[in-house]
Amino acid sequence: MGREVQRALLWVILFGSLFMLWDNYQVWKGGESFFGSAKQEAIEADRSAAAGVPTATVAKTAPVLDDATAVKEPIVVTTDRMKVTFDRMGARIVGSEMLLFPQQADWTEVGLAGMVLGREPSPNLGNVKLFDVEGGHAYLAQTGLVGGDYPTHNDEFKLVSQDLTLGDKESMKVVFEADKGGLKVTKTFTFKRGYYGIDVDTAVTNTTDKAVTPQIYYQLTRDSSKPAGESSMYSTFTGPAFYTDEENFQKLSFSEIRDKDAKYVEDTNNGWLAMVQHHFVSAWVPPQGEVRHNYTRALGHDLFAVGTLISLKEIAPGATQTNHAVLYSGPQEQARLEQLAPGLELVVDYGWLTFLAKPIYWLLDFLYGIVGNWGWAIVLLTCIVKAVLYPISAAGYRSMARMKEVTPRLKALQEKYKDDKQRLNQAMMELYKTEKINPVGGCLPIMLQIPVFLALYWVLQGSVELRGAEWILWVHDLAMPDPWFVLPALMAATMFLQILLNPKPTDPMQAKVMYIMPVVFSVMFFIFAAGLVLYWLTNNILSIAQQWWINKTIAEERAQRLAKR
Numbered sequence: 400m401g402r403e404v405q406r407a408l409l410w411v412i413l414f415g416s417l418f419m420l421w422d423n424y425q426v427w428k429g430g431e432s433f434f435g436s437a438k439q440e441a442i443e444a445d446r447s448a449a450a451g452v453p454t455a456t457v458a459k460t461a462p463v464l465d466d467a468t469a470v471k472e473p474i475v476v477t478t479d480r481m482k483v484t485f486d487r488m489g490a491r492i493v494g495s496e497m498l499l500f501p502q503q504a505d506w507t508e509v510g511l512a513g514m515v516l517g518r519e520p521s522p523n524l525g526n527v528k529l530f531d532v533e534g535g536h537a538y539l540a541q542t543g544l545v546g547g548d549y550p551t552h553n554d555e556f557k558l559v560s561q562d563l564t565l566g567d568k569e570s571m572k573v574v575f576e577a578d579k580g581g582l583k584v585t586k587t588f589t590f591k592r593g594y595y596g597i598d599v600d601t602a603v604t605n606t607t608d609k610a611v612t613p614q615i616y617y618q619l620t621r622d623s624s625k626p627a628g629e630s631s632m633y634s635t636f637t638g639p640a641f642y643t644d645e646e647n648f649q650k651l652s653f654s655e656i657r658d659k660d661a662k663y664v665e666d667t668n669n670g671w672l673a674m675v676q677h678h679f680v681s682a683w684v685p686p687q688g689e690v691r692h693n694y695t696r697a698l699g700h701d702l703f704a705v706g707t708l709i710s711l712k713e714i715a716p717g718a719t720q721t722n723h724a725v726l727y728s729g730p731q732e733q734a735r736l737e738q739l740a741p742g743l744e745l746v747v748d749y750g751w752l753t754f755l756a757k758p759i760y761w762l763l764d765f766l767y768g769i770v771g772n773w774g775w776a777i778v779l780l781t782c783i784v785k786a787v788l789y790p791i792s793a794a795g796y797r798s799m800a801r802m803k804e805v806t807p808r809l810k811a812l813q814e815k816y817k818d819d820k821q822r823l824n825q826a827m828m829e830l831y832k833t834e835k836i837n838p839v840g841g842c843l844p845i846m847l848q849i850p851v852f853l854a855l856y857w858v859l860q861g862s863v864e865l866r867g868a869e870w871i872l873w874v875h876d877l878a879m880p881d882p883w884f885v886l887p888a889l890m891a892a893t894m895f896l897q898i899l900l901n902p903k904p905t906d907p908m909q910a911k912v913m914y915i916m917p918v919v920f921s922v923m924f925f926i927f928a929a930g931l932v933l934y935w936l937t938n939n940i941l942s943i944a945q946q947w948w949i950n951k952t953i954a955e956e957r958a959q960r961l962a963k964r
Contacts, residue, residue, distance in 0.1 A: 470532060474558055476573055478565040478590045481729065483597070484530070489552025490575035490586045492540040495530040495728045497679070502527055502627065503867065503876065510873075510882020528627070529681050529728050537702055538621045538674070540681065540726055542601060545708070546613040548580035556586065565590060581607035595729025596739060603711065604719040612713045615722050617683040618706030619674045620698070623653040626676045635677040635860070636748055639705040641693055643670035648745040650675070651705070657697045665693050672705050675746045678863040681728040684740045685709060730863040733760070748861045755854040760862055767864075773877055774870025777855075777930050781937040784851055789945075848938060852931070859928040870933065877930035886932040887924040893939035897946065 470493050474485040484494030504520030506512060513519060530538050543551030550556070556575035565571045573588045582603055589598035605611050625637055640650045643664040655661040664670070668690045673682035685691060685707055692708045714720050727739055736743040749756035759780070766776035808830060816823035859865055859878050868877045873885060881887060924932050 474563065474573075476563045476571075476588075476590065478571070479592055480595060483590075483728075485558075485573070485575075485588075487555050487558065487575075489541055489543060489550075489554060490556040490577075490588075491542075491552045492530050492726070492728075493532045495528065495681075496525075497527040497529070497729065500527040500679075500730060500866075501525070503879075506876075506879045506882060511884055512880075512882065527679065529676075529679055536622060536624060536627075538681075539619070540683070540728070541618045541620060541706075542586065542599065542616065542724075544582065544584060544603065544613045544615055547582075547611065549582050549613055550577040550579045550584045552618075554579055556584075559585075565592060568592070578606070581605065582611065582613065595735070596725050596727045599724050599726055600721055601724075602719055602721045603714060605714040605716055608716050610713050610715050612711065614708050614710050616706050616708045617672070617685055617724055617726075618704055619672065619681060619683065620702065620704045621674050622701050623703065624701075626679075637676045638674070639695065639703070640673045640675050640746065641670060641705070642673075642740075642742040642745065643667045643693075644741075648742055651695065653701075653703050656695045656703050656705075659697075661695050663693060663695070667691060667693065671740050671743060672707055673743075673746060674705070675748075678731055678861075678866055679729065680731050680736075680743075680746045681726070682740070682743060682746075683707065684725040684727065684743070686723055731861075732863060747863075749854075749857040750861075752850070752854045752857055755850060756857045756861075759851070759854050760858045763858065764864070772870065773865055773868040774874065774930070774933060777877070777933050778937050780855075781934050782941065784848075785938065785941045785945075788848075848935075852935065855934055856928070856931055859930045865930065868930075870929070874929050874933075877933070878928050880926055881929040881932060884925055886929055886936055887922075890924060890932055890936045890939060893936060893943060896943050897939060 470484075470486045470488075472487045473493070474487065475494075476483045476485065479498075481498055482494070482496040483492060485491070486493045502524035504524065507516055508518045508520040530540060532539065541552035543549070543553075545551065554577055556577040559574040559576055560572065562571060563573065570589060570591045573590070575586045575588075577584050583606055585602040585604070587598075587600040587602070589600070591598075601615060603613060603615075619639070621639075623638075636650060638650060638652055639656070640648065641663045642648050645664045645667060649663045651661045651663060669687050670693075671682050671684045672693065673680050683706075686709075689709050694706055694708065696704045698704055709722065711720055711722060725739065727736075727743075729735075731744075731747045733744045733747055736746065749760075762783070763773070763776050763780055766779045767773055770776055770779065809827065812823060812826045812830070816826060862878075865878045867875070869875050870877055873883050874881060924935070
C-alpha cells in the first residue's frame with residue numbers, strides 16, 4: 400500500500416474517530432445519537448406536582464403544592480442584567496430573564512442552511528430564561544424552614560418592599576415576611592448592579608416562650624426538559640450538580656435521581672448545589688463551615704429537586720437568628736464563578752480535555768484582551784501554536800519536500816521491482832535512509848494539531864464568552880457553524896493547495912483519493928463551529944506558507960549541490 404493511501408486512510412480514521420467520539424459524547428450527555436436510537440423513552444409532560452418540603456430527616460414523603468406552575472400574584476424585580484419574578488407563595492423565585500443574552504436562532508434556520516431547508520427563525524425569540532414556570536416548564540428556587548409547623552415555600556409571604564426597580568442605584572433590597580408556628584421569617588433578597596448573584600438573608604425571630612431549633616433548606620426544582628433554543632448541532636449536559644471538598648464536582652442525571660442511583664456527598668459542611676445547562680447555571684451557595692445535609696428527590700412525574708438542609712443554632716424566646724446564602728442565576732462566566740465559590744467554575748463543561756482546554760481558554764481570553772475580537776484571538780492562537788510546534792512540524796515538512804523530489808525515483812523502483820514486493824520495500828527503505836527521509840514525517844504536523852483541535856472544540860462549545868461572538872462580515876457567532884459555509888469552502892481550497900505542494904501519488908487511483916479528501920473534510924466541517932474551522936483554515940494557510948518555503952529552500956540546496964558536481 401502506498402504511503403499516500405496510508406496517509407489518506409489515517410485522515411479518514413482520525414476524523415471518523417473524532418466524529419464517533421463526538422456522537423457518543425452526546426449520547427453520554429443525555430442527547431440523541433446522530434444515527435438515531437432504537438429506543439427512546441416517552442416522557443409525558445406533566446407538571447402537576449411541585450417540590451416537596453424536606454423534613455428534618457429528609458423524609459420520602461412530604462406535602463406538595465397543587466401546581467408547581469401556578470403563580471397567583473407575580474412580583475417582578477428588574478435590575479440592569481436580569482428580570483426576576485417572585486411568587487408570594489413561599490417568596491419563591493419562578494422566573495429569571497437574562498436581559499443581556501437574547502435567544503439565538505438555530506444555525507439550520509439562518510444563512511444558506513436556512514434557505515436550503517426552508518426554515519426561518521421565529522420573529523420574537525426573546526431573552527434567555529433560566530427560572531421559568533411558563534409553557535409547561537417548571538424551574539424554581541425555593542427556601543423555607545422545617546422542624547416544626549414553620550413557613551415553607553408552600554406558605555404565603557407578604558411583600559414589604561415597595562421599590563422593585565434597580566434603576567440608577569448600586570443595590571436594592573426586596574423583603575418578604577411570614578408568620579407561622581411562632582416564628583416570624585423575614586427573607587431579604589439583595590440585588591446589586593452588574594451582578595447576577597442574589598444575596599439571600601433569612602432572619603428567623605422566635606415569638607414563642609420556648610427555645611426552638613429549626614432547620615433551613617435551600618432548594619432548586621426543575622423538570623428534565625432541555626433548555627429552550629438549544630442548538631441541534633450538539634447536546635450538552637442539563638441537570639443537577641453538587642460540589643464538596645470531599646468529592647469535588649459531581650454531576651447527576653435526572654434518571655439517576657428517579658431511580659435513586661445518584662451518588663453524591665450527603666453530609667458535609669461546605670460546597671454548593673446547582674442546576675447546570677449549556678452556558679448558564681443556577682446555584683445555591685450556603686454559608687461555608689455550617690453542617691448541612693444534601694439531598695435529591697423525584698417529585699411527581701418528570702420533576703426533580705436538589706437541595707441542602709442546614710440546622711440553625713438554638714433561638715431563644717424573643718431572639719433573632721439570620722442565615723445568609725447566595726443564589727446565582729446567570730451565565731457561566733468563569734471569572735465571576737471563581738470569585739463566588741470554590742469550584743463553581745467547573746460547571747463550564749470542557750469534557751475530558753479540561754486539562755488542555757482551560758489553558759487554551761486562558762490564552763484566548765488574554766489575546767482577546769489585546770485585540771478585542773474573539774475571531775482574531777483564534778487566529779493569533781493558531782499562530783502561537785504553530786510557532787511552538789515549528790521545530791517538529793518543520794522536520795515533517797522537510798521529509799515531505801524531499802519525498803516530492805524523489806517521487807520519480809520511487810516510481811522507477813516500483814517499475815523495476817513490480818513483481819517483487821519484498822525487494823521493492825527494501826529499495827524504498829534504502830532510498831529513504833540515503834535521502835534522510837522519514838516516511839511518516841508528513842503525518843506529524845497533523846497529529847500534533849489534533850489535541851489542540853479537540854480542546855478548542857470544547858472551549859468554543861462550553862465558553863459563554865464566545866456565545867454570539869462576531870468575527871468579520873458574515874460570521875456573527877464563532878460558536879456556531881458558518882451560516883454560509885464560506886470558511887469550510889476556503890478550508891477545502893487550502894487543502895487542495897497542500898496536496899499540490901506534497902508528493903504526488905504514483906498510482907492514479909491514489910491520486911483520485913487524495914483529491915477527494917478535501918471535499919469530504921469540508922463537508923464534515925460544515926457542522927463544526929465557525930471558530931474551529933477558522934483555526935484549521937489559519938493552520939492550513941500557515942502550513943502552506945511553511946511548506947512552500949521549505950520546498951523552495953530544499954530545491955535551492957539541491958541546485959547548489961548539482962552545480963558543484
